Amino acid sequence: MLSIAGKTFSSRLFTGTGKFASSSVMQQALIASGSEMVTVALRRIDLNDPEDDIMQVLDRTKFFFLPNTAGARNASEAVRLARLSRASGGGNWVKLEVTPDPRTLLPDPVDTLLAADELVKDGFVVLPYINADPILALRLQEVGVAAVMPLAAPIGTNRGLITRYQIEIIIAQAQVPVVVDAGLGAPSHAAEAMEMGADAVLVNTAIAVAGDPVRMAAAFRLGVIAGREAFKAGLGAASDEASASSPQAGLDFIR
Amino acid sequence: MMNTFSLPDFAALAPLIASRGQADVLRALRVSDLSIDDLAALLSPAADEFLPAMASRSQSITQQRFGRVIQIYAPLYLSNYCTNSCLYCGFSAENKIRRRCLTLDEVEDEANTLKTRGVNHLLLVSGEAPKMMGVDFIEQVALRLKDRFASLSIEVQPMTEAEYARLFAAGITSVAVYQETYDPALYQRLHLSGRKADYGYRLATPARAAAAGMREVGIGALLGLGDWRSEGLALGLHLAWLRKQFWRTGLTVSFPRIRPAEGGFQALTPVSERNLSQLIFALRLFDHNVGLLLSTREEARYRNGMLGLGPTRYSAGSCTAPGGYAHDEDSDEQFAVDDQRTIAEVCEAIHGQGFDPVRKDWDSCFQDSSSHSS
Numbered sequence: 001m002l003s004i005a006g007k008t009f010s011s012r013l014f015t016g017t018g019k020f021a022s023s024s025v026m027q028q029a030l031i032a033s034g035s036e037m038v039t040v041a042l043r044r045i046d047l048n049d050p051e052d053d054i055m056q057v058l059d060r061t062k063f064f065f066l067p068n069t070a071g072a073r074n075a076s077e078a079v080r081l082a083r084l085s086r087a088s089g090g091g092n093w094v095k096l097e098v099t100p101d102p103r104t105l106l107p108d109p110v111d112t113l114l115a116a117d118e119l120v121k122d123g124f125v126v127l128p129y130i131n132a133d134p135i136l137a138l139r140l141q142e143v144g145v146a147a148v149m150p151l152a153a154p155i156g157t158n159r160g161l162i163t164r165y166q167i168e169i170i171i172a173q174a175q176v177p178v179v180v181d182a183g184l185g186a187p188s189h190a191a192e193a194m195e196m197g198a199d200a201v202l203v204n205t206a207i208a209v210a211g212d213p214v215r216m217a218a219a220f221r222l223g224v225i226a227g228r229e230a231f232k233a234g235l236g237a238a239s240d241e242a243s244a245s246s247p248q249a250g251l252d253f254i255r
Numbered sequence: 256m257m258n259t260f261s262l263p264d265f266a267a268l269a270p271l272i273a274s275r276g277q278a279d280v281l282r283a284l285r286v287s288d289l290s291i292d293d294l295a296a297l298l299s300p301a302a303d304e305f306l307p308a309m310a311s312r313s314q315s316i317t318q319q320r321f322g323r324v325i326q327i328y329a330p331l332y333l334s335n336y337c338t339n340s341c342l343y344c345g346f347s348a349e350n351k352i353r354r355r356c357l358t359l360d361e362v363e364d365e366a367n368t369l370k371t372r373g374v375n376h377l378l379l380v381s382g383e384a385p386k387m388m389g390v391d392f393i394e395q396v397a398l399r400l401k402d403r404f405a406s407l408s409i410e411v412q413p414m415t416e417a418e419y420a421r422l423f424a425a426g427i428t429s430v431a432v433y434q435e436t437y438d439p440a441l442y443q444r445l446h447l448s449g450r451k452a453d454y455g456y457r458l459a460t461p462a463r464a465a466a467a468g469m470r471e472v473g474i475g476a477l478l479g480l481g482d483w484r485s486e487g488l489a490l491g492l493h494l495a496w497l498r499k500q501f502w503r504t505g506l507t508v509s510f511p512r513i514r515p516a517e518g519g520f521q522a523l524t525p526v527s528e529r530n531l532s533q534l535i536f537a538l539r540l541f542d543h544n545v546g547l548l549l550s551t552r553e554e555a556r557y558r559n560g561m562l563g564l565g566p567t568r569y570s571a572g573s574c575t576a577p578g579g580y581a582h583d584e585d586s587d588e589q590f591a592v593d594d595q596r597t598i599a600e601v602c603e604a605i606h607g608q609g610f611d612p613v614r615k616d617w618d619s620c621f622q623d624s625s626s627h628s629s
């Protein structure tokens with residue numbers, strides 16, 4: 001079981017709530033995904049409105065609610081948003097997103113670190129969305145984040161694990177869970193991240209804009225399970241050459 | 256010191272566009288990062304026969320980037336007083352219309368009415384009469400409304416960077432200012448007097464708003480004045496320049512086509528729906544991230560048809576006369592809208608076509624005076 005900040009999850013697929021054609025499609029897709037943790041942009045919802053379209057269909061007894069600060073341009077905005085969320089009953093978990101470039105939505109490493117430090121000291125469970133930067137991941141770990149969420153590719157691009165080598169380093173070094181977030185476009189991408197040893201993945205766009213989001217959510221569920229099982233089973237190393245038929249070939253000099 | 260945007264000779268744009276052929280269009284449809292030359296190809300007559308391919312590509316880019324959602328906004332007209340004399344505009348100073356400048360309480364009534372109809376993204380609009388509706392008043396409006404609305408945009412007279420910074424601190428999130436035409440010669444003929452007669456000051460306005468820290472800046476050309484293909488290329492150049500200079504600033508483009516208005520101005524160069532569609536698709540292919548607005552100037556049939564194909568924001572239930580929502584109409588409108596459906600009807604149609612009409616996609620909490628950094 002995956003454990004983050006003392007909370008356990010049997011599903012290693014986290015999902016988002018953006019870009020869906022309707023809240024009912026979103027709800028069905030979330031159920032089909034088997035996900036237990038769902039992230040919601042605070043800017044998209046009104047926690048004080050009991051009739052909010054997203055919060056109405058998001059059963060918080062089934063889905064752990066992970067509010068995110070998408071849209072924040074700097075640390076102070078992200079921190080303020082997280083505090084307002086907590087004050088409105090949004091809990092003390094936050095997916096920290098500081099994305100000053102509205103085009104690429106790539107995360108700002110400097111302000112993410114500053115905000116993470118401040119929020120951890122303020123009692124938040126912080127899951128920062130970061131570029132796949134191993135040193136930044138370690139720095140965030142040092143300030144006390146509960147997990148790190150490196151991107152596979154820029155958000156919404158569906159390009160898969162273009163940061164693969166960086167993520168391998170992060171996984172090798174991290175003492176907190178590594179959740180590969182953003183850019184995973186197909187269940188095979190999710191499986192690949194899990195095979196590498198990621199603790200979980202977060203998928204939104206690839207599900208929300210699929211021809212059949214509910215079916216795609218189910219496919220991602222299977223992809224994540226397959227990848228995790230393969231990781232646990234121990235993958236054979238890939239090789240560019242066929243193995244020598246005799247393991248001793250060329251080693252005859254050894255007595 | 257801030258750079259300023261300057262357009263290459265406007266008259267040189269039309270020949271560049273006209274020189275593009277089928278091969279150029281095919282190239283532009285194939286590449287993912289389009290150059291200005293590629294944009295020129297997509298705006299050219301040669302691209303007309305590829306409209307279905309452009310629509311399909313625009314649809315796929317838009318849905319990937321924005322999802323199956325359309326953001327809903329509504330204009331709130333503050334005042335129809337204007338000191339400019341512009342040949343095409345119903346608010347033009349010499350037009351004999353019933354003028355009205357709302358009081359703060361009246362603005363609040365209008366805003367509350369829109370709020371009860373489900374509007375969270377508000378566009379504050381006014382004629383350009385800074386003595387009647389200056390920065391102080393708009394600042395008061397922002398301070399009164401900001402906690403009740405997800406975002407507050409303004410489409411009012413151009414201001415200085417310092418004024419924009421003040422308004423940003425008060426809760427204004429974005430600024431729209433349309434050049435109307437990027438053709439300087441035509442601009443002079445259409446804008447006879449008033450502050451707006453200064454082409455250069457207006458052209459530099461989006462940059463001032465961005466420099467002041469605004470979240471988002473909207474640009475546009477009034478379609479039906481200059482050659483729409485050249486205007487489209489000028490918009491692309493302006494967008495590309497703003498993207499580079501202000502990487503933190505979100506950008507949007509509007510495509511207002513001239514509508515019947517007081518004064519009886521007729522479009523100088525008719526722009527068909529097919530032309531408008533080509534322009535929208537071309538800009539979407541050129542800029543995958545830009546917000547594209549399609550207002551109630553267009554009729555319901557066209558707006559329904561365009562859902563998902565490129566535009567990301569729809570206005571709804573719009574009234575272009577100050578006081579028109581909560582009060583009996585005792586002032587005149589800027590132009591007649593063509594999509595007269597209510598907000599609920601527009602949202603229902605969007606939902607019925609498999610899109611989520613999103614009423615809230617921002618939060619006033621993002622902004623306070625201490626959050627401004629540049």
